[in-house]
Amino acid sequence: MEISKRSRVWIYQSNRPFSSQEEQHINEKLGAFLSQWEAHGNKLTAKATIYYNRFIVLMVDEELAGATGCSIDKSVNLMKQLEQELNISLFDRFNIAYRDASGVASCDRGEFEKLITEGKVTKGTIVFNNLVQTVDEFEQHWEVPFKLSWHEKLFGSLIPA
Incomplete structure (x- = not known):
């Protein structure tokens, strides 16, 4: 999927590398989430990629529909769910x-x-x-x-x- 260079990005960094099984689990969760991610009834053009077995990067192309507070909250909730399921930290800014x-x-x-x-x-x-x-x-x-x-x-x- 092509995504605009102006697309918004959110980076979630894990406190440790993901195992291959964890990475597969994350990719499945991300795929399911992105397939239904919307903002005010508009499907978001979005992409998610794991880099270096440690970073989850979400990208939203806002040229067609922009992410809103509620849609961003849904992505944050997904990351919090992954934290719980995998016993990782994705929100530690230090x-x-x-x-x-x-x-x-x-x-x-x-x-x-x-x-x-x-x-x-x-x-x-x-x-x-x-x-x-x-x-x-x-x-x-x-x-x-x-x-x-x-x-x-x-x-x-x-x-x-």
């Missing part, structure tokens, strides 16, 4: 994802600060900007070097000289 030698990792804010001061996270480390709001931003600015992200503003002073 869970920070980054790339390391083994792939995509995440940790809490305190551990991330420690990794910076130890030199394990540097200005060149790829971090995930889950604050992007459109498909275009997602494609251009989701995976970015630390030095070009909001992480720099918050944690940059911790980087050893």
Whole structure:
């Protein structure tokens, strides 16, 4: 399905990677949800993808019908249901994802600060900007070097000289 670059994006990051069985379960739930997702009786043109066994990305093309508060609430409720079913956390904004030698990792804010001061996270480390709001931003600015992200503003002073 083609989706506009201006489509809205919501990123839900898990506190741990999904198993293949969990990923299959999530995809089934997402498929069922998207097939009936509406806003005020209008079918939403939407897409959902799992990235790196850890991120659930919802995209809604609002050119035909826009997401509303009620329709967004329904997607949030689905994510909360997945949290319960899989014993994961998808709403922890202090869970920070980054790339390391083994792939995509995440940790809490305190551990991330420690990794910076130890030199394990540097200005060149790829971090995930889950604050992007459109498909275009997602494609251009989701995976970015630390030095070009909001992480720099918050944690940059911790980087050893």
